[in-house]
Amino acid sequence: MAAAGRVRSADQFLCSICLDVFTDPVTIPCGHNFCKSCITEHWDNNDNYQCPKCKKAFYPRPELYVNTFISEMVAQFRHEAQHEPNIYSSEQQAAKPREVPCDVCTGTKLKALKSCLVCLTSYCQTHLEPHLTLSRLKQHQLIHPVENLEDRMCRKHDKPLELICKTDHTCICVLCPVVDHKNHEFVPLKDEYEERKAELKKTEAEIQQMIQERRLKIQEIQRSVELSKNAADRKTAEGVKVYTALMNQFKEEIQEKQRSTETQAKGFINELEQEICELEKRSTEVEQLSVCEDHLHFVQRFTCVKAAPSMKTWTKVSVHPPSYEGTVERAVSELKDKLTEDTKKVVVKAELKRVQQYEVDVTLDPDTAHPNLILSDDGKQVHTGDVKKKLPHKRQRFTDCCSILAKQSFFSGRFYFEVQVKGKTDWDLGVVRKSIKRKGQITASPQYGHWTIWLRNGNEYEACAGPGVRLSVQSGLQKVGVFVDYEEGLVSFYDIDSSVLIYSFTGCRFNDKLLPYFGPCPNYRGKNSAPLIITPIDTKKLIKWTDFL
Missing domain, CATH: 1.20.5 (Single alpha-helices involved in coiled-coils or other helix-helix interfaces)
Known part of the structure; x- marks a missing residue:
């Protein structure tokens, strides 16, 4: 209550012109009090002599005398304020660094509560009171306290920056659109x-x-x-x-x-x-x-x-120390060969894991199957039967070679698929152009749109490169991976279980859609009855290829 009383007493000693505690307070005929210098300057700048508060006019200009009673009260108030620095501590605090101080406070600057865009002044709670009570000050625009209020005024028209010119991306006042920003697009800053x-x-x-x-x-x-x-x-x-x-x-x-x-x-x-x-x-x-x-x-x-006993002649007998020449060199050479072999395996294994990321879902196309071929219901397996089926004639069907194509075709990018060849003695695998020959005798080579490899007689592997290239493949090949990079012109074949590159066609020019190609080859009375099986990648073994780097 005491603090509140002090605040009310302080309000009584504020000049309504400068909004500060009275200095040489004078009382004009209407009874209102002002600083002598404030009312004098006010009347000097106006043609009539009105009270700034009640607007009552006086003529002639009144003589001004210091109100000794109010002057003594102000002096007492200032004395108490000096000896009680925490007089406003219950409601206000002194401005801290980086806080906006009150522009009106003398001595200790209190923390500003609001800034006025009309007065271009920041006020603490006490000095803000007139803006909250006086009707003419209530119309002023108050904002959260900010520094450098002058920067918020138009330097040309001395008006608040209340608009933004969207043409020039500049903040302007209400007078700027008339001349400087005529025909420009502008909106209120609030919008x-x-x-x-x-x-x-x-x-x-x-x-x-x-x-x-x-x-x-x-x-x-x-x-x-x-x-x-x-x-x-x-x-x-x-x-x-x-x-x-x-x-x-x-x-x-x-x-x-x-x-x-x-x-x-x-x-x-x-x-x-x-x-x-x-x-x-x-x-x-x-x-x-x-x-x-x-x-x-x-x-x-x-x-x-x-009689001399029968004994050996030891003259030419001797023990020669073994030669160790070349042992170190041979060991180093073997180490070099071993490291080269291991490095090659690591590189190929990493490469295989990388290309396996391009796996595609491949299914067999029955409309292209030779009449002797038997397909599984899911379109993932094919083997050659002994009976030639009567099938409708189709332009895309193979009629002489026991071959079949996939439904999926590829005209760009990379793709990869794996095929199980376990138990077969003969097979063909690879990719072909969509426009290849399907009828009669077929020549498998890149010249005729084939990029394939084959197995014959259980152990003869060959790349159909035109002429053929004999391949060195480990016995027991069970699964083949096929990778194609269309833009690079690359077709590669991998031994999946051994992680070995079997063969690569490089510098290929495809110029057409590519389709996976499968050739189970004839049955040979059951010797080659095992199917070709399109298998998904074993995700348990599929780890990031970066693990091998």
Whole structure:
């Protein structure tokens, strides 16, 4: 209550012209009080002498005398304010750094509550009171406190910037459209504010999305680094394993030569020691015979002792240390070949995993099937039967070759599919142009729109490159992957189980739609009865190809 009383007392000592505490207060004839300098300047700038509050006119101009009673009350009020700095602390606070201060406060600047765009002044709660009570000040536009109010005024017309010229993208006052922005498009700042605020929400959403995308990218990069580290650790372990194996092999080869040398030497030594024993025995007999005086015994034993035993001539016998020349070089060469082979496998395996990302769903087209072919209901398997079916004549059907095409065709991009060939002795696989020959004898080569490989007689693999290219394929090939890059002109075939590249057609010119091609070949009395099966990629084995980098 005391604080409230002080605030009301302070209101009584405010000049309604300067809105500050009275300085040399004077009372004019109507009874209203003003600062002497304020009312004097007000009357000096006007042709009549009216009270600024009640508008009552005076003539002649009244003499002004300081109201000693009010002056003493103001002096007392100022004294109390100086000795009680927290007089407004219950409702107001001193302006802190980066807060807008009241422009009217003397001494300690209080925090501004509002800024007036007409007065171009910021007010604390106390000095804002006239704008809330006086009718002529209530019409002023109040906003949240801001600094540099002069920047909100038109420098040319000294009016508030209340419009925006959409032609020049400039804030203007209400007088600017008359001359400077004539025939321009302009709208109130409030309307532009609402429109821009809606755009700002959209911008904020876009920014948040971009932030999220970048956070996800950071996670992706961190994951790539983690995968790279795992791959590095794995390859380091594999390299150590290879080096260890080759080092053990290298040591074993040297040790084997050393063991062979030691065995030979040990045999020679044993044989020499036996001969030494025999010679020592003979030496003893000779020594005993030399002291014998029995003539008969001497003559009889002399012939036996003199006869030399059958012994080896050791002059040319020797143990030669084994040669280790070339051992290190051979080990390094083997290591190089091993690393080259392993690197090639890793590269091909990574390449296979990469192209498997382009897998497409392929199904067989019965309208293209040779009459001897038998298809599964799901269009994923085909094998050759013994009976030739009577089928309606179709332009797209194969009539002489046991072949069939897929329903899907491709005119651009990349695609990949896998086919199981397990148990077959003969087959054809690849891609062909849509416009290939379907009737009569067919020549399979790129010249005639075929990019295929085949198997014959269970172990003869060939790329139909015109002329054919014999292929080196590991026995037991069970599944073939086919990859096509239309723009690159590339058709590649992979051994899926071994992750080995079988063959690639490069520099191809397709110039037409491409269709997957399947040739189960004749049954050969059951020897080649296994079907060709279009299989999906084994997702359990499908890992990111970056794991191999």
